[in-house]
Amino acid sequence: MSELAILGGEPVRRKPFPAWPQYSGSDLERLRRTVESRRWGGFPYPTPLAQDFCARFAEMHGARYALPVANGTVSLTAALMAAGVRFGDEVIVPAYTWDGTATAVLAMGGVPVFADVDPDTYCLDVESVRRAITEKTKAVIPVHLAMRFADMDRLMELARARGLIVIEDCAHAHGGAWKGRGAGSIGGIGSFSLQESKLMTSGEGGLLTTNSLEYYEALQTIINCGRASLTDQFGRRFLGLNYRMTDLQVALLFGQLERLPELRERRARNAALLESLIGGLPAVSLLPPQPEMTSPTMYCYVFRYRPEPDRPAPHRDLFVAAIEAEGIPCDGRFYEAVYRSDLFYATPDNCAQLREDYSRCHCPVAERAAYEEAVWLFQFCFLGSEEDIRDIARAIEKVATQLGRLAAADPSLAGVKAMGRAQRARHERNRNY
Numbered sequence: 001m002s003e004l005a006i007l008g009g010e011p012v013r014r015k016p017f018p019a020w021p022q023y024s025g026s027d028l029e030r031l032r033r034t035v036e037s038r039r040w041g042g043f044p045y046p047t048p049l050a051q052d053f054c055a056r057f058a059e060m061h062g063a064r065y066a067l068p069v070a071n072g073t074v075s076l077t078a079a080l081m082a083a084g085v086r087f088g089d090e091v092i093v094p095a096y097t098w099d100g101t102a103t104a105v106l107a108m109g110g111v112p113v114f115a116d117v118d119p120d121t122y123c124l125d126v127e128s129v130r131r132a133i134t135e136k137t138k139a140v141i142p143v144h145l146a147m148r149f150a151d152m153d154r155l156m157e158l159a160r161a162r163g164l165i166v167i168e169d170c171a172h173a174h175g176g177a178w179k180g181r182g183a184g185s186i187g188g189i190g191s192f193s194l195q196e197s198k199l200m201t202s203g204e205g206g207l208l209t210t211n212s213l214e215y216y217e218a219l220q221t222i223i224n225c226g227r228a229s230l231t232d233q234f235g236r237r238f239l240g241l242n243y244r245m246t247d248l249q250v251a252l253l254f255g256q257l258e259r260l261p262e263l264r265e266r267r268a269r270n271a272a273l274l275e276s277l278i279g280g281l282p283a284v285s286l287l288p289p290q291p292e293m294t295s296p297t298m299y300c301y302v303f304r305y306r307p308e309p310d311r312p313a314p315h316r317d318l319f320v321a322a323i324e325a326e327g328i329p330c331d332g333r334f335y336e337a338v339y340r341s342d343l344f345y346a347t348p349d350n351c352a353q354l355r356e357d358y359s360r361c362h363c364p365v366a367e368r369a370a371y372e373e374a375v376w377l378f379q380f381c382f383l384g385s386e387e388d389i390r391d392i393a394r395a396i397e398k399v400a401t402q403l404g405r406l407a408a409a410d411p412s413l414a415g416v417k418a419m420g421r422a423q424r425a426r427h428e429r430n431r432n433y
């Protein structure tokens with residue numbers, strides 16, 4: 001095996017992976033038409049263009065209604081408001097997710113209560129949710145993380161039994177389905193992000209889905225400054241804000257939606273090839289398949305770094321830095337355990353609904369994933385050729401079969417500290433992934 005690139009050897013790959021986001025001539029044409037129409041904004045809400053797009057998005061996800069919104073954080077806050085979450089209500093969220101899942105709860109005056117994740121999916125663990133329920137619990141937000149779904153059968157059963165509203169955070173799950181039911185159509189409300197790294201994007205943006213006319217009307221009102229919804233059969237009124245998406249963004253989304261099924265299949269095919277190549281490597285533990293996911297979708301490809309305990313091996317972060325040095329973009333600290341994240345400034349001083357800070361919070365599976373185990377590979381690396389995937393596998397194999405050497409070099413590595421810094425800097429730039 002040749003010398004590791006992080007130790008000065010030749011990297012496996014120097015070529016870039018496919019560019020993201022993707023667009024075509026018809027996207028430019030739609031944008032041009034929208035510019036020329038001089039209807040750039042999002043009012044009246046939802047605009048005719050947005051209604052056309054949302055009908056298509058809702059149909060693909062098996063939901064009755066969809067609505068566009070400014071981003072995937074305010075979509076969560078709007079969903080929480082529509083669900084009736086009030087000051088001091090508790091909302092159960094996974095400890096391993098993007099901070100926004102929890103900060104949206106704080107912004108609405110709610111108290112995020114962290115439940116642990118399942119070690120085989122990294123999604124919300126239903127038993128941990130059960131233990132976290134109190135008489136103050138109002139809602140639960142499962143996140144369909146990276147390439148797996150939360151166990152929606154058991155979660156919905158628990159939520160029904162305990163009278164909780166389920167808001168699905170589908171920021172990673174566009175086009176996915178659980179037992180034939182589209183992401184965002186299983187719980188009361190679904191929330192999608194369209195931020196630039198996501199599987200569909202309008203630069204920034206978000207979408208809400210629901211099967212309930214009452215929620216649909218409430219969401220319209222909340223997103224559109226408190227104005228009555230177009231149908232207004234339930235007559236609910238809220239202190240709404242302007243969360244509208246512009247038609248310039250909507251114009252980009254038609255092409256994104258059209259492209260989604262083909263790209264989804266390509267990623268799935270390439271992920272299967274990667275698994276066949278790296279499945280037996282030392283320290284590489286694949287997430288078990290999830291047959292309930294009838295339409296697999298993958299925002300990032302994730303595997304677990306599990307070196308044998310009695311063999312010398314470097315820390316996960318060095319393992320990841322070594323793969324990255326081979327020319328494969330990847331990340332270990334993609335997410336933190338949210339309550340330990342430096343972006344989660346949540347104390348009783350700045351969030352009046354909190355009785356205490358989160359310093360006593362401990363979710364062991366989430367912490368292990370965040371700080372020791374999870375390796376995240378970006379979705380755009382799975383959009384290219386079979387040879388791209390073979391390069392990814394070669395790089396992982398090269399590092400995984402030289403763990404002892406990497407561990408021994410660890411304290412004396414001049415470049416690694418710099419590599420760690422570069423990785424942290426890149427991570428900072430990409431934190432919103």
Ligand SMILES: Cc1ncc(COP(=O)(O)O)c(C=O)c1O
Binds near residue numbers: 172
């Ligand atoms: C799981 C999850 N929830 C919520 C969000 C928030 O979405 P946005 O960045 O569009 O506000 C993101 C994306 O960043 C996310 O990954």
